[in-house]
Amino acid sequence: MALENIINRIIDDAKKKADEIKGEARVEADQVVDEARKKAKSLKGNILAETEAEAKKEKKRILSLARLEAKNMVLAQKRAVINTVFDKALKRLKSLTDDEYSDLIKKMLLKVGIENSEELIVSSDDRKRINNEFLKEINKALKSQGRKGELRFSDEKREIEGGFILKKGKVEFNNSFSVLAEAVREDLEPKIAESLLGV
Secondary structure, three states: OHHHHHHHHHHHHHHHHHHHHHHHHHHHHHHHHHHHHHHHHHHHHHHHHHHHHHHHHHHHHHHHHHHHHHHHHHHHHHHHHHHHHHHHHHHHHHOOOHHHHHHHHHHHHHHOOOOOOOEEEOOOOHHHHOOHHHHHHHHHHHHHOOOOOOOEEOOOOOOOOOEEEEEEOOEEEEEEHHHHHHHHHHHHHHHHHHHHHOO
16 A cells, blocks of 8 residues: 555656646746737737838829829920910911011011121022012112112022021021021910910
8 A cells, every 4th residue: 555655646746747837838838929929919010010101102102203294294285385376376477468478577687687698598488478579679678778788599498487598608597487486485485384374
């Protein structure tokens, strides 16, 4: 019986030790699980914060691109309106009656610095409007201003859209309507934009 008691005591001690080890393991396991939960929560918070920061950056980038695109669209529309204004102005100049057109070209020619025997280059269409009779009038007006009045037509013709080119030797002064329009465009664009678009 003493042996049986000893065995039972050893078994009881083993059970107690096992229970003790189980308890300690449970506490340790709970601590590990708790720590894992805390880490997961922290990681979740970090991931959410990073995701939120990335989302904010992406939103900012998309808004910036949208604003830039909108600005470009507005600029394109302004440019289209201004182009239309200039196109209409050129068409209007080309659609002047022969007398109105001749008067305009005459005023333009008398304002440029014609000195001696420059050559006048016009388009083949304008040669119908600006003929030899017109040239005689210009030379007469030039003489009345104290100039030589020896302007003559060049044998050369250019396909310009109205206006003229004045040639002196190898130097040319382009007074075609399209070149003159481009020359004043930079100054006029803001005024046109303000007048038409309220910008």
